Amino acid sequence: MIRALATKRFNRSLTARPDDELIAAVLAGETADFAELAARYRDRVERLCQRFFADREMVRDLSQESFFRAFTGLSSYRAELPFFGWLRTIVTNVCYDELRRRQRRPEELVADFSASERTWVQLVSEATPEEIIDAAERRQEAHDLAHRLLDSLRPDDRMVIILKESEELSVSEIAETMGWSEAKVKIRTFRARQSMRRQAERILARTARGVER
Amino acid sequence: MNCLEARKEFPRFWRRMLPAAARVSLVEHVRDCPQCDRAFRTFALSAPAVHSVVAADVMESPPPTPLDLARPRRPTISRVQPRETWQIAAVAAVLLVAAGITAWSSAQSPNQNFVESVVGEGSDVDPTYSYDSAENAADEFAPESSQFNSPSLDSSELPNSGLTDSSLEG
Numbered sequence: 001m002i003r004a005l006a007t008k009r010f011n012r013s014l015t016a017r018p019d020d021e022l023i024a025a026v027l028a029g030e031t032a033d034f035a036e037l038a039a040r041y042r043d044r045v046e047r048l049c050q051r052f053f054a055d056r057e058m059v060r061d062l063s064q065e066s067f068f069r070a071f072t073g074l075s076s077y078r079a080e081l082p083f084f085g086w087l088r089t090i091v092t093n094v095c096y097d098e099l100r101r102r103q104r105r106p107e108e109l110v111a112d113f114s115a116s117e118r119t120w121v122q123l124v125s126e127a128t129p130e131e132i133i134d135a136a137e138r139r140q141e142a143h144d145l146a147h148r149l150l151d152s153l154r155p156d157d158r159m160v161i162i163l164k165e166s167e168e169l170s171v172s173e174i175a176e177t178m179g180w181s182e183a184k185v186k187i188r189t190f191r192a193r194q195s196m197r198r199q200a201e202r203i204l205a206r207t208a209r210g211v212e213r
Numbered sequence: 214m215n216c217l218e219a220r221k222e223f224p225r226f227w228r229r230m231l232p233a234a235a236r237v238s239l240v241e242h243v244r245d246c247p248q249c250d251r252a253f254r255t256f257a258l259s260a261p262a263v264h265s266v267v268a269a270d271v272m273e274s275p276p277p278t279p280l281d282l283a284r285p286r287r288p289t290i291s292r293v294q295p296r297e298t299w300q301i302a303a304v305a306a307v308l309l310v311a312a313g314i315t316a317w318s319s320a321q322s323p324n325q326n327f328v329e330s331v332v333g334e335g336s337d338v339d340p341t342y343s344y345d346s347a348e349n350a351a352d353e354f355a356p357e358s359s360q361f362n363s364p365s366l367d368s369s370e371l372p373n374s375g376l377t378d379s380s381l382e383g
Contacts, residue, residue, distance in 0.1 A: 001301045051262070124257050129243055132257045133227060136265070146262030165224065200255040 001094075019083040026074055034074075038067050041084055045091050051162045052095040054147040062098060066091040075151040089177050092159065096178075099155035113203075116141040147201075152199050157192030164189050214238045219249050223256050227264045 017036070025033040045066055049059040069090050112144050113121065120141045124132055136142040150158055159178060163169045171189075175182045214222075214235075219242045225231045228241055243249050 045250070054262075124254050129226070129240055129253055129257075132254075133229070136261050142261040143265075146259050149259045150262050161263060175239065196259055197255055200258040203258060204254060 020079055023074060023077060023079070023083065024072075031071075034071055034142075037070075037083070038194040041087055042067075044084065045087065048091050048162075048167065049095060051166045052099065052158070054143065058098075062091075062094050066094045069094065084174075092163065092177050096155060096159055106182065113145070114141065117145050118207065120145060121203055125204055125207055148180060149199055149203075151194060153192055153195055156188055157195055160185060161192045161196065216242075216246060216249050219243065219246070220252055220256075223253060224260075226265045227256075227260045228266060292300045 019037065019040075022033045022037050026037070036199055042063070044064050046059055049066070053062065059089045066087070070087055073090070077083065116139075120135075120139055123135055127135065150161070153161065160174060163174045163177065164171075169177065171182050171185045174180070174185045178185070180188075219239050220241055222231055222235065226236060231239065243253050
């Protein structure tokens with residue numbers, strides 16, 4: 001009954017109400033209006049979580065956790081900032097916490113490849129750039145291996161790579177999101193790129209050695 | 214297109230957002246430049262996770278409502294055990310081993326009491342010695358009234374130190 005009412009209200013309110021109006025309504029006790037906010041930003045939140053984690057269940061959990069934190073902390077939102085900027089900080093922190101919890105050693109991650117991953121690396125070593133891009137879109141192992149490569153980075157490095165390369169945030173935006181200095185962001189970015197390049201070169205070199213044998 | 218320009222365009226090339234002319238130019242450059250060719254292949258290994266456009270197809274369910282959010286949720290538990298858990302487990306294991314060694318050593322000599330284990334069998338100390346028996350033996354030689362009292366002191370029995378009231382006054 002209550003859910004039906006909430007859905008009805010949600011459907012009615014889909015005519016674009018500004019974020020600020022929705023937030024004010026939620027803070028005034030119209031908590032069902034939060035569903036509209038969540039619907040509006042759900043895709044972007046999930047995409048950001050997917051940058052960090054390949055596992056869909058994990059992405060769903062982290063997305064849910066982010067919205068929960070946003071809902072409970074909505075009173076701390078300042079209207080002069082874009083809502084998604086504030087929400088992105090929450091999502092980033094949720095993912096960062098999870099990354100730190102499951103921190104793993106780099107050598108555990110690029111040690112063994114499956115047969116399909118070896119085939120993919122082989123293709124990357126030999127095919128033309130166009131063929132590589134075409135194949136990457138079709139092959140799940142390309143995504144799996146790329147995520148393993150990201151897993152080999154320290155949580156700080158991984159955060160900065162995702163925010164800089166995938167989300168294309170500026171240094172100052174990353175600094176604000178992570179609560180770091182801009183100098184730290186620059187250093188981390190440099191080291192993260194270096195570290196990821198080194199790992200990728202190791203993988204390619206290993207494959208080349210495997211072929212020679 | 215030079216190396217710097219080519220490498221800067223890798224992400225847009227990967228996302229197919231590069232204009233056709235720039236795309237052709239980049240492909241030609243990569244084909245002719247071994248360093249950039251290597252750089253592209255290195256880039257291609259991480260690009261599916263870092264540079265691809267992510268499709269948000271994770272949740273088929275409707276967006277969370279405040280009622281959903283208020284419900285008790287399954288905690289986000291990582292598949293990898295946290296580092297703190299391993300540390301606690303290691304300390305617990307050490308304590309368990311220590312307790313096991315203690316239990317084993319006591320089971321080896323059940324009749325050996327603490328004194329024996331400390332002084333050893335060949336010692337001159339009587340293992341049957343107990344504080345109570347020694348105290349009772351001492352009591353036999355002491356008058357009951359003076360057992361814990363020190364003898365009373367008479368000031369006349371003290372040697373003259375040469376200090377008298379008058380010498381102090383003088």
